[in-house]
Amino acid sequence: MSAKTPQPPRPTDAELEILTVLWARGPATVREVHEIIAQRKPAQYTTVLKMLQIMAEKGLVRRDEKERAHIYQASRPREWTQRQLAGDLLQRAFNGSAKSLLVGALAARKASKEELAELRKLLEEYEKGTQ
Amino acid sequence: MSAKTPQPPRPTDAELEILTVLWARGPATVREVHEIIAQRKPAQYTTVLKMLQIMAEKGLVRRDEKERAHIYQASRPREWTQRQLAGDLLQRAFNGSAKSLLVGALAARKASKEELAELRKLLEEYEKGTQ
DNA sequence: CATAATCTACGAAGACTTTACTACGAAGAG
């Protein structure tokens, strides 16, 4: 009965940038998204509009057309998409090894003591949850 | 003095697939790469050839033309590229948070008890190394 | 009301990705 949204595809670079804005801001108009994007890089209003239209077609965002200025929101929560991306890279580049992925991440960006503590705690929690 | 190879770009999906073969096999001819790729999916010989030519232009692989059948090898070790990819995703999708990345990876593919132990061990080693 | 501002839709250019066909030279087999 419930017509589930089909699995949206892996977002591209530009799409991910826009999703990031939507996750941070919540539902937003093209104008709002554009204002934030434009702070970081030159981009025309219609470019953002077009991206959002395409993303709506792909199912990456949903849009509410009740108002004249349509309101867009990410169709999946940040965590869901992050899981997809992590799983995808894990399989494509790390042969499924979470350890290798973590090695890569730590090598790419040195972690602080606090972050390491967080990571350890995360593993603890996770073990509790699965056993 | 040393004319360093410029930083090669992030490999695409198809490129990563070929790099994976080269990392596993070491230097190889087009034919050897093709034989392995063709086991997993239908692909013409010249397709693999073309990919390798393009990858050589981009600096992702180096080629030795001394023999008639050129020999290709990854220009960067697997770990180096993994670090790039992990760092790239970390920044693009996880706002630099290694913790979030690990959460995503663990959610995407449940880790076994053994793997969790490995991860913990990795963090220990890493802390020793940095303090 | 007339004009300006705001919005969506459409179209399309240019770059990149992936795939495969064709051409042609070099090496190997009978």
Add this chain to the structure above:
DNA sequence: CTCTTCGTAGTAAAGTCTTCGTAGATTATG
């Protein structure tokens, strides 16, 4: 030596990604 096999190079088609210009409708403003 002739014919087949193996190899590279070049060309290009089809698809995707990213960007932006133009058009036309709707709303706000003087």
